[in-house]
Structure formats: structure tokens, C-alpha cells
Amino acid sequence: MTWTSSRQDPYRFLEDRFACAQACTECARMCALRAGVRAPDGTADGEADRLRRTGIRCAEVCDATCRAVTEGPDRDADGLLVQLEWCRTVCLDCARAFEARPGAEPGAAACRACAAACTDFMAALG
Numbered sequence: 001m002t003w004t005s006s007r008q009d010p011y012r013f014l015e016d017r018f019a020c021a022q023a024c025t026e027c028a029r030m031c032a033l034r035a036g037v038r039a040p041d042g043t044a045d046g047e048a049d050r051l052r053r054t055g056i057r058c059a060e061v062c063d064a065t066c067r068a069v070t071e072g073p074d075r076d077a078d079g080l081l082v083q084l085e086w087c088r089t090v091c092l093d094c095a096r097a098f099e100a101r102p103g104a105e106p107g108a109a110a111c112r113a114c115a116a117a118c119t120d121f122m123a124a125l126g
Helices: 009-037 046-068 077-099 105-123
Strands: none
Touching: 009 046, 009 077, 009 105, 046 077, 046 105, 077 105
16 A cells, blocks of 8 residues: 555645644643552552553554554555554543543543544555
């Protein structure tokens, strides 16, 4: 698949690409912030540690996806579709994990927004 055959409206394609990169960056930021949260007494429970690991993994996947999205037209579109689907899946998993934790709602919202942006960009790629 080539970039030119996969986009019908070049402006929409670029908007989706930019929105996806922005959403990935915001999700990575929120996940990294969430990963640093500890219990009020400074300890970490097992669930909090699992949530931190989930957030860190999501941040890393989002960061890698942002880099892939911004690489330009020389990027293999099929490989980019795989990266976007991986990011979407990880973000949705992370959003579900964050929804279950008080105070993590902004992180869950950022993850859902990133998943939606990945979905939109995959549609733009065709």
C-alpha cells in the first residue's frame, strides 16, 4: 500500500495524522504522570503497581506511534496500520484500567481520545 493510493482528501489525511500524533503525545504524558502516582503514605499496592506498568507501557507505545506517524511519506503504510492498531488496542486497555481507579479519569479520557484518533487515521489510510 502506498500513501497516495490510501488517501482521498490530502487535507483530511494530514489533519488525521496530526490529530493522532497529538493524541498519542497527550496520552503518553498522562500515562507517565499517572505512573508516578503513589499512595498517600508513599507505599505502592499491587493494583497501583499494575496500573503504573500499564500506563508506562501505554506511554511507550504512544511515543513509538507518534514517531511512526510523523516519519513521513516514506513510511510503509501497512506497517503504520499495524502500529496504529497496536496503539489503539493498548490505549483502550489502559483506559479500562484507569477508569477503575479514582483520580485516573483524565488519563482514561486521554487514552480513549488517542484510540479514537488512531481509528480515524487508520480510516484515512484506507
